Amino acid sequence: MSTQLDLECRQVVKSFGKFTAVDNVSLEIPQGSFFSILGPSGCGKTTLLRMLAGFIEPTTGDIRIKDKSMLGVPPNKRPANMVFQHLALFPMMNVAENIAYGLKRRKIGQAEIDRKVADVLERVSLPDAGEKRIEQLSGGQRQRIAIARSLVLEPALLLLDEPLGALDLKLREHMKVELKQLQHEVGTTFVYITHDQSEALVMSDNVAVMNEGRFEQVGTPQDLYYNPSTAFVAGFVGDANRWEGRIESLEGGQAMVALEEGGVIATSFAPGTSFSAGETVDLFVRPEAIVIERSKAAQEKARLSGGKNTLSGVVQNLLFDGANSRALVRDQATGHEVMVSLPQTGAFSDLKSGEALVLSWDVEKTRAFKATKAASQGIAA
Amino acid sequence: MIPSIPQSKFSTRLYAAYVTLFFLYLAAPLIVVGVFAFNDSLFPSMPWNGVTFDWFLGTESPRVGVFHDSQLLESIGYSAFIAICVTLMAVAVGTCNAFLFERHSFPFKNILYIVALMPLVVPGVILGISMLVFANSLVNGIEDLFGFELDILRPGLFLVILGQFAFVTTITTLVISARLRKFDTSLEEAALNLGATKWEAVQTITLPFLKPAMIGAGIVCFLMSFENFNTTLMLVGSDSPLTITMFDRLKQGSTPALNAASLMLMVVSGGLALISVFVQRDRTASPE
Amino acid sequence: MSSVSTLSGTAEQERKVPVIKLGTFLLMLPLLLWLFLLIILPHVDLLMVSLREKLGYREYAFSFQNYIEFFTEPLYWNTFVRTAVMSIIATVITLVVGFPISYYIAKVLKGKKRSLLFMMCLIPFWVSELVRTFGWMILLRESGVISSFLQWAGVVDGPVEMLYNDASLMVGLVYTSMLFMVVPLVSVLDTLDDSLIEAGYDLGGNTFNILREIVIPHAMPGIASGCIVVFMLTLGNYLTPTLLGGKDGLWFTEQIYNQFITRFNWESGSAFGFLLLILSSAIVFVGLKLSRQTLADTVK
Numbered sequence: 016m017s018t019q020l021d022l023e024c025r026q027v028v029k030s031f032g033k034f035t036a037v038d039n040v041s042l043e044i045p046q047g048s049f050f051s052i053l054g055p056s057g058c059g060k061t062t063l064l065r066m067l068a069g070f071i072e073p074t075t076g077d078i079r080i081k082d083k084s085m086l087g088v089p090p091n092k093r094p095a096n097m098v099f100q101h102l103a104l105f106p107m108m109n110v111a112e113n114i115a116y117g118l119k120r121r122k123i124g125q126a127e128i129d130r131k132v133a134d135v136l137e138r139v140s141l142p143d144a145g146e147k148r149i150e151q152l153s154g155g156q157r158q159r160i161a162i163a164r165s166l167v168l169e170p171a172l173l174l175l176d177e178p179l180g181a182l183d184l185k186l187r188e189h190m191k192v193e194l195k196q197l198q199h200e201v202g203t204t205f206v207y208i209t210h211d212q213s214e215a216l217v218m219s220d221n222v223a224v225m226n227e228g229r230f231e232q233v234g235t236p237q238d239l240y241y242n243p244s245t246a247f248v249a250g251f252v253g254d255a256n257r258w259e260g261r262i263e264s265l266e267g268g269q270a271m272v273a274l275e276e277g278g279v280i281a282t283s284f285a286p287g288t289s290f291s292a293g294e295t296v297d298l299f300v301r302p303e304a305i306v307i308e309r310s311k312a313a314q315e316k317a318r319l320s321g322g323k324n325t326l327s328g329v330v331q332n333l334l335f336d337g338a339n340s341r342a343l344v345r346d347q348a349t350g351h352e353v354m355v356s357l358p359q360t361g362a363f364s365d366l367k368s369g370e371a372l373v374l375s376w377d378v379e380k381t382r383a384f385k386a387t388k389a390a391s392q393g394i395a396a
Numbered sequence: 397m398i399p400s401i402p403q404s405k406f407s408t409r410l411y412a413a414y415v416t417l418f419f420l421y422l423a424a425p426l427i428v429v430g431v432f433a434f435n436d437s438l439f440p441s442m443p444w445n446g447v448t449f450d451w452f453l454g455t456e457s458p459r460v461g462v463f464h465d466s467q468l469l470e471s472i473g474y475s476a477f478i479a480i481c482v483t484l485m486a487v488a489v490g491t492c493n494a495f496l497f498e499r500h501s502f503p504f505k506n507i508l509y510i511v512a513l514m515p516l517v518v519p520g521v522i523l524g525i526s527m528l529v530f531a532n533s534l535v536n537g538i539e540d541l542f543g544f545e546l547d548i549l550r551p552g553l554f555l556v557i558l559g560q561f562a563f564v565t566t567i568t569t570l571v572i573s574a575r576l577r578k579f580d581t582s583l584e585e586a587a588l589n590l591g592a593t594k595w596e597a598v599q600t601i602t603l604p605f606l607k608p609a610m611i612g613a614g615i616v617c618f619l620m621s622f623e624n625f626n627t628t629l630m631l632v633g634s635d636s637p638l639t640i641t642m643f644d645r646l647k648q649g650s651t652p653a654l655n656a657a658s659l660m661l662m663v664v665s666g667g668l669a670l671i672s673v674f675v676q677r678d679r680t681a682s683p684e
Numbered sequence: 685m686s687s688v689s690t691l692s693g694t695a696e697q698e699r700k701v702p703v704i705k706l707g708t709f710l711l712m713l714p715l716l717l718w719l720f721l722l723i724i725l726p727h728v729d730l731l732m733v734s735l736r737e738k739l740g741y742r743e744y745a746f747s748f749q750n751y752i753e754f755f756t757e758p759l760y761w762n763t764f765v766r767t768a769v770m771s772i773i774a775t776v777i778t779l780v781v782g783f784p785i786s787y788y789i790a791k792v793l794k795g796k797k798r799s800l801l802f803m804m805c806l807i808p809f810w811v812s813e814l815v816r817t818f819g820w821m822i823l824l825r826e827s828g829v830i831s832s833f834l835q836w837a838g839v840v841d842g843p844v845e846m847l848y849n850d851a852s853l854m855v856g857l858v859y860t861s862m863l864f865m866v867v868p869l870v871s872v873l874d875t876l877d878d879s880l881i882e883a884g885y886d887l888g889g890n891t892f893n894i895l896r897e898i899v900i901p902h903a904m905p906g907i908a909s910g911c912i913v914v915f916m917l918t919l920g921n922y923l924t925p926t927l928l929g930g931k932d933g934l935w936f937t938e939q940i941y942n943q944f945i946t947r948f949n950w951e952s953g954s955a956f957g958f959l960l961l962i963l964s965s966a967i968v969f970v971g972l973k974l975s976r977q978t979l980a981d982t983v984k
Binding site: 398399400401403411414415418419421422423424425426427428429432439440441442443488489492493495496500502508511512514515517518519520521522523525526527528529530532533536558559561562565619622623625626629630639642643646647654655658661662665666668669673 | 714724726729733784788791815822831832881917937941960
Binding site: 068069070089090091092095096097099100101103104105106107108116117120121164165168 | 877879880882883884885886887888889890893897898901902
């Protein structure tokens with residue numbers, strides 16, 4: 016992968032009156048990568064994408080594509096093409112005419128256009144679709160034609176505005192894989208915005224998590240999942256159990272946190288973070304980090320035992336979903352509900368509501384962040 | 397093009413200027429008619445001689461105001477009478493037609509529907525002359541057969557009412573049908589289920605539902621009738637309604653009393669238009 | 685409504701007996717009276733009258749004389765063609781003037797401003813055509829507002845007569861028809877998704893070719909129904925040509941009026957009326973066929 020940057024944003028700000036939709040966003044996307052911007056609705060991701068396309072001018076800051084500033088460059092002159100949320104295929108033209116539309120604007124000869132259209136249709140595996148009307152295509156085919164229409168112009172950037180949103184679940188899963196493969200084959204830089212974390216995680220080389228107009232964290236999908244750097248990311252990317260508490264003591268890389276509802280959970284810190292005793296923090300634990308055992312022992316509050324956090328509770332509800340089955344366990348002493356993943360071995364397939372369980376997890380699997388409003392928002396989203 | 401596509405300041409302003417100019421074009425004749433109703437001059441034209449209310453209130457010739465111009469007042473009376481008759485008939489028949497086309501099946505339904513739309517396509521002048529010719533044939537036929545003259549079918553108010561009714565009914569039928577199509581028939585079934593007779597169900601549930609459309613259609617009818625010219629011109633007898641009187645005066649050249657009458661016409665039309673918009677708003681607020 | 689109960693009604697329908705229920709028949713009565721007495725029979729009678737020749741008092745013979753007269757007398761024929769051509773020109777001008785306005789209302793403006801401007805477009809048409817035409821007379825005549833303004837501004841030295849020519853007639857015809865163009869155009873442009881325009885722009889299009897390849901093809905049904913209605917209304921207009929048009933160029937409706945009222949020649953007047961009806965219907969028919977619409981669609 017070359018180190019040349021396809022896209023660079025420098026301190027981009029967009030305000031609408033008093034409201035700041037995009038707040039000081041900087042980002043660099045190297046050539047040929049799949050970059051996603053993930054965030055809840057209203058976080059400013061669509062505004063950012065439309066600034067890249069040229070439909071909105073930034074209030075301040077600079078957007079550079081292939082090291083050229085795009086300020087004041089209208090959308091029809093930018094080397095960036097967009098796949099619209101509802102695709103925006105022209106219903107008054109057939110498939111080939113849709114794809115040829117941009118080529119014609121470049122005054123390319125008809126023979127060349129025909130060749131390029133045939134090529135790109137081949138590439139999206141719809142070689143015979145040229146004469147079809149848009150309404151004759153299925154949802155997945157429309158998707159591919161919309162992408163082909165942009166790709167045929169060989170843009171530096173392909174901007175995708177949640178194009179999978181309108182598809183049904185099964186097709187969406189399929190298109191995720193297809194999109195990733197397509198990007199890999201053509202080597203064009205994709206900038207993809209979505210509110211669906213699974214889309215972002217599955218397809219992207221890099222993901223930026225956006226919230227309230229700012230980037231919370233930019234990193235690989237693995238980074239975001241395993242090393243979230245803010246409470247919002249921890250809550251928004253993947254599922255997590257959350258507790259609120261106050262730091263009682265700090266020792267080495269480890270702290271004891273007294274929970275609001277009673278009990279204690281030990282946590283380690285992400286490198287580069289600093290906490291002090293008495294601070295309120297939010298704790299996050301992923302459901303799959305928790306190990307479960309059947310137990311007849313007396314109910315106890317959360318505590319540190321044998322180097323692991325333990326907690327006892329009663330199964331409140333079983334959420335069977337094949338390999339993703341979970342149980343909702345209620346801490347009888349405090350009423351706090353904890354989501355745990357059931358092992359895929361099927362060891363607990365006979366688990367029933369009302370059974371008592373002991374939950375335990377490693378200290379390092381607990382993530383602590385300074386308490387913020389954003390953390391609870393992330394969970395809610 | 398659209399706000400999200402950057403355009404040069406020049407072309408945006410040019411476009412806005414064009415739109416402004418267009419609305420000036422729309423408003424100019426109406427404003428002029430209204431303003432000259434107050435011109436202290438014998439003719440509705442320049443120069444401007446200052447403000448007077450003579451053209452509303454004047455009593456002595458040549459400055460006879462609308463309120464003392466017996467010919468104009470009489471023609472307003474005729475217009476109102478015609479409009480009320482046409483409105484009542486057209487709304488009643490339109491409602492029947494709506495039920496018929498939306499709820500019933502009968503032979504030649506589609507053909508009859510197309511014929512019912514025809515008055516929209518037939519120029520008003522031709523509707524007028526065809527009615528005139530047919531009425532005359534009837535009068536002559538009856539005279540030949542029974543030996544008496546059916547004077548009511550001679551050009552006059554009755555023929556004008558029939559002529560306007562003939563095309564206005566198409567509009568009421570369309571408006572009321574559109575509303576009836578949105579009616580959830582299970583409401584009527586619920587009424588039947590609760591012990592209402594079929595007629596009671598229609599009366600207590602369906603007709604109240606149709607009321608906004610009936611009022612709206614009625615207002616449109618009234619205005620269309622009041623302002624109709626083409627059809628009326630061909631069927632009118634000695635009692636001429638307002639538009640015909642005004643037309644005759646216009647051709648001869650007239651005092652600004654005509655402006656005063658026009659201004660009042662505008663105010664009444666505007667008021668009725670506002671009411672109909674209000675009624676239609678009620679329509680969109682109801683569950684659809 | 686119906687004297688027959690619902691149950692037996694459905695049973696009847698199931699048996700597909702082509703019998704009209706009593707209730708349906710009673711409901712049909714006003715419709716049939718309206719259509720037959722006021723629409724169909726008068727037009728049939730009009731056709732019959734146009735096909736007869738007056739021999740003496742209440743004495744007639746079947747003849748094509750009235751139609752022959754129309755085609756052999758250049759005055760009638762010229763008026764007919766002139767009316768049709770002028771109507772086409774008026775329709776085109778109305779479209780060209782109204783399209784940018786409709787586009788502005790439907791696509792450029794949003795929210796309250798948009799409904800306000802749309803309402804403002806409709807208001808003039810609640811006012812009688814007579815009043816509107818009267819307004820144009822006050823504006824355009826020799827002693828009118830525009831003439832006075834031009835003199836005041838020093839553009840011209842003496843009063844100018846702008847009334848009673850083809851240009852003033854056009855101004856009036858376009859004015860009168862505008863609503864019937866703007867309403868269908870606004871509603872069809874409303875359904876054009878903004879993202880289609882954005883996509884066209886994003887793919888390198890400019891204002892001109894987006895208009896030609898995306899906006900106009902999309903708006904075609906609205907353009908067709910707007911043009912049909914405007915053409916029809918212009919063709920059948922009587923007031924505007926009489927009051928604003930020149931004395932030398934008659935409108936065909938004026939010919940009809942003259943035959944009926946002035947010359948009391950009902951036979952040839954009927955023939956003229958029928959010819960106008962045929963022209964009008966033919967244009968509507970061709971327009972509907974070209975735009976692949978039905979009459980029922982157009983009135984919606």
